[in-house]
Amino acid sequence: MCGIIGYIGKDQALPVLINGLRRMEYRGYDSAGVAVINDGTTAVTKRSGKIANLATALDTRPLTGHTGIGHTRWATHGAPTELNAHPHQAGHVTIVHNGIIENYVALKATLTAAGATFASDTDTEVLARLIESETKTHKSLEAAVLAALLQVEGTFGLVVLDDRHPDTVVAARRGSPLLLGLTPEATYIASDATAIIGYTDRVVYLDDDEIAVCRPGSYAVIDFEAKAKEHEEVEIKLELAAIEKSGYDHFLLKEIMEQPRTIADTLRGRLDLENGTSHLGGLNLPPDYYQTISRFLTVACGTAYYSGLLGKLFIERMTGLPVDVEVASEFRYRNPVVVTNTLGMVVSQSGETADTLASLREMKRRGISTLGLVNVVGSSVAREVDGGVYLHAGPEISVASTKAYTSQVLAQILVGLQIGRARSLSITEGKAIVQALQDLPAQVQSVLDQRDKIKAIAKKLAHLNSAMYLGRDTLFPVALEGALKLKECAYVHAEAYPAGELKHGPIALVDDNLLVVFLHPKTALYDKSQSSLEQIRARGGQLMIVGTEGDQSLTDFTDNVIYIPEANPYTLPLLANIPLQLFAYYVACERGTDVDQPRNLAKSVTVE
Ligand code: M6R
Numbered sequence: 001m002c003g004i005i006g007y008i009g010k011d012q013a014l015p016v017l018i019n020g021l022r023r024m025e026y027r028g029y030d031s032a033g034v035a036v037i038n039d040g041t042t043a044v045t046k047r048s049g050k051i052a053n054l055a056t057a058l059d060t061r062p063l064t065g066h067t068g069i070g071h072t073r074w075a076t077h078g079a080p081t082e083l084n085a086h087p088h089q090a091g092h093v094t095i096v097h098n099g100i101i102e103n104y105v106a107l108k109a110t111l112t113a114a115g116a117t118f119a120s121d122t123d124t125e126v127l128a129r130l131i132e133s134e135t136k137t138h139k140s141l142e143a144a145v146l147a148a149l150l151q152v153e154g155t156f157g158l159v160v161l162d163d164r165h166p167d168t169v170v171a172a173r174r175g176s177p178l179l180l181g182l183t184p185e186a187t188y189i190a191s192d193a194t195a196i197i198g199y200t201d202r203v204v205y206l207d208d209d210e211i212a213v214c215r216p217g218s219y220a221v222i223d224f225e226a227k228a229k230e231h232e233e234v235e236i237k238l239e240l241a242a243i244e245k246s247g248y249d250h251f252l253l254k255e256i257m258e259q260p261r262t263i264a265d266t267l268r269g270r271l272d273l274e275n276g277t278s279h280l281g282g283l284n285l286p287p288d289y290y291q292t293i294s295r296f297l298t299v300a301c302g303t304a305y306y307s308g309l310l311g312k313l314f315i316e317r318m319t320g321l322p323v324d325v326e327v328a329s330e331f332r333y334r335n336p337v338v339v340t341n342t343l344g345m346v347v348s349q350s351g352e353t354a355d356t357l358a359s360l361r362e363m364k365r366r367g368i369s370t371l372g373l374v375n376v377v378g379s380s381v382a383r384e385v386d387g388g389v390y391l392h393a394g395p396e397i398s399v400a401s402t403k404a405y406t407s408q409v410l411a412q413i414l415v416g417l418q419i420g421r422a423r424s425l426s427i428t429e430g431k432a433i434v435q436a437l438q439d440l441p442a443q444v445q446s447v448l449d450q451r452d453k454i455k456a457i458a459k460k461l462a463h464l465n466s467a468m469y470l471g472r473d474t475l476f477p478v479a480l481e482g483a484l485k486l487k488e489c490a491y492v493h494a495e496a497y498p499a500g501e502l503k504h505g506p507i508a509l510v511d512d513n514l515l516v517v518f519l520h521p522k523t524a525l526y527d528k529s530q531s532s533l534e535q536i537r538a539r540g541g542q543l544m545i546v547g548t549e550g551d552q553s554l555t556d557f558t559d560n561v562i563y564i565p566e567a568n569p570y571t572l573p574l575l576a577n578i579p580l581q582l583f584a585y586y587v588a589c590e591r592g593t594d595v596d597q598p599r600n601l602a603k604s605v606t607v608e
Contacts, residue, residue: 002086002098002606003027003072004178005195006159008169009186009216013068014058016188020195021051021070023243026251026397027192028602029072030080034058035087035094037166038065042094046085066216067166069159069189071096074602077104078121088125090116090132092163097124098191099155099176100607107151127152131160142213145170146226149211155354155607157191169214173206176606177352177380180204180212180219182233187214192604193378194395197238204231205378234378242395250595252398252489252588256581257448259403260441265392266407267437270414276430277421278414283371284387285343290422293343296323297368299331299359300347301605303401303484304408308347309477310573311412318413318420318433328355329608332362344370345415346388349396349404350604351379360384373411375404389414398596399603400488402581405481406444406574413437413570436568440575443565447578450562454579457544457560458586464515464542467494468506469580471519472529474573479519482580488598489588499532512540517583519576521564522548533557544583546576 005020007013017034032054033046043063047053051072071086077100078084086096101107104123107130112118116129130151134144141162149156155175162168171178171189181188181196181203188196189212193203206212209224221229248254270278296315298308305327312323326336332355344363348356351374360381363370372381372388375396382388391407413433421430467486469479479496486494492515497506499518510516516536520529536543543558554561562579564572588595 002029002074002191003195004069004096004098004157004159004189004191006069006169006171006189006214007186008067008214009183010066011186012064013066014063016199017068017070018051018055018058020190021072023194023197024072024192025051026399026596026603027072028399028597029074031073031075031082031085032071033085033087034063034068034070035161036063036065036068037161037163038063040163040166042089042161042163044087044089044094046082046087048080048082048085067161067169069094069096069161069169076100076607077123084120084122086124088120088122088128090125090129093128093132093135094161095124095128095131096159097127098157098606099174101127101152101156102154103152127156127158135162141165141168141170142211142222143226145172146211146224150224159189167215171206171212171214173210174208175354178206179378180206180214182219184217186216187219189214193236193238194243197243198240201236201238202233203236204233205383236377238395243397250398250585252400252402252585252595255396255398255403256578256585258394259406259448259578260445262393262403262407263410263441263444265394266410268392271434271437273431273434273438275421276427276434278417280389280414280418282387282389283415283418285369287422290419292341293321293419294339294341295321296345297338297342297363298323298325298345298347299328299356299363301328301353301355303405303481304347304349304356306477306481306484307405307408307412309480310409310474311347311416313474313477314413314570315416318416318425320424326359328353328359332358338363338366338368342368344368345373345412346370346381346385347373347408347412348381349375349401349408351376351381352604352606354606354608357381357384371415373408375407399598399601400485400584406577409574410437432568433570436571440571443567443571443575444578447564447575448582450579451582454562454582455586457562458583459590461515461542461544461560462490462587462590464513465492466509466513467492467515467517468509469494469496469517469519470499470502470532471576472499472525473523474569475519475523475576478573478577478580479517481577482517482584485581485584486587488601489584489593489595490591491593491598492587492591499529502532502535507535507539510536510539510541512542514541516541516543517580518543518545520545520547520554521572521576522551522566523569523572546579
């Protein structure tokens, strides 16, 4: 979704802005722009489409100056045109904005009545004009910004320039992340830490309803009552290599291939084979609380939600407690029954998904303890939960989530293991799970080593425009996730069913134009699934099967068989998911889609 970068310091601002925007390309956007103050005027250049368009325009007419802001826009109000792109200007004020100004229609009417005119369709231009009008009665830029924001309903990550104050950049936050990067000579403002990696590792995360007044090498924060706020500076441990393709054609492939390492990173220091349990330092739950939990409630969106569906099956088995899993956008607006001693779990790669964050706040309002299973350190979810588990999967740049999904499932297994062992899970079973987790990186590697075979199968099947993914028990959530990956990456219509549901309707779709991805490794339900496979073959469905190494019978059904190693029931679904990730990637390449930034999608959905 939208990205913000700002700079005030001794260097030229433009290279920092363009570099920052490029680093945030992965978030998804449809236009981009920059503004730089020079000699008392702010010059703006913006373009629709990719940052490359903007960079080409700036090559011909570069902007010079030491204070500037940049933005990638993912259209909400108005089409993705150059006119609607940010920055937006109103007189001497120039702003970039993430989020949505919900009362912009009313504000626009008031400003129009006072003589203002507007060039774009955006809520952001209204905010720019509002701030500009407040500069007439307020001496400092921060006072004008504060006065304007007190009239605003909605969300904002906002950065403001004023021609008349070239030594100041004002930033403000409500519901849309912003951080400051600090060096002795400069202050950076960014919506995403990736934008400033390499410039500094010292950052301050702004909280909601805070305004930062940034100067070269210094900053001050005030709240919405204009009271000074102290902030802890934290060190971010991100390396440039983590946000580079490192020789891969796409981030998606890089992130799929690095899973043996990211799995090890998620598990590192958290497994206890001797006691068949896990040790999670950040849960912040007293051990006697484990005995009093009555149920779990997981909320998440998209892939994170599918990880929750799989996590549910594991946690229920390990703890003997029921787990409800809810799509966050639904949970936040209904009247869910939240019984006493429910433990809330919020699963999110970014930690900034608007619906997920709102659900977390709803859970807290209802007084239940909350855990965050989050990848991005310092994100809003991570900072608002009572405790949690960082995924440690490293930056996930490709819009389609792969390695984070795997780590989300692992984090849920770790939670289930720790709580399960404190309740009813036997040491024998606990040890078997720990051993399986320790074996997982090597097993995943063995599946990844078959990528050429998966590529060849993808080449054969990529022309099919519709797909059905089938699996039973823990493999059904994997089927859902596999279908989502194909939709997102390759723009192929795909749905998923529990294999046993085939005969209740979806079998009507099966013919030789339908791709059927059948998850059929050796599990307790293997024999039960066999008849579904027969039914698909009888109707000419184009099969791809994921099966267990050594199961030669599968080649009677199709040549398109991918084998995964035999595994413990807790790790088997994760192994079965790897071929689906690679398959979606190679089908996408074959169909020529924008693999890392699929159309219409954003990495982090920070608006409703
Ligand atoms: O950052 P989050 O995990 O909260 O994001 C949730 C979903 O938006 C995300 O998983 C989305 O479905 C991905 N595009 C999946 O690949």
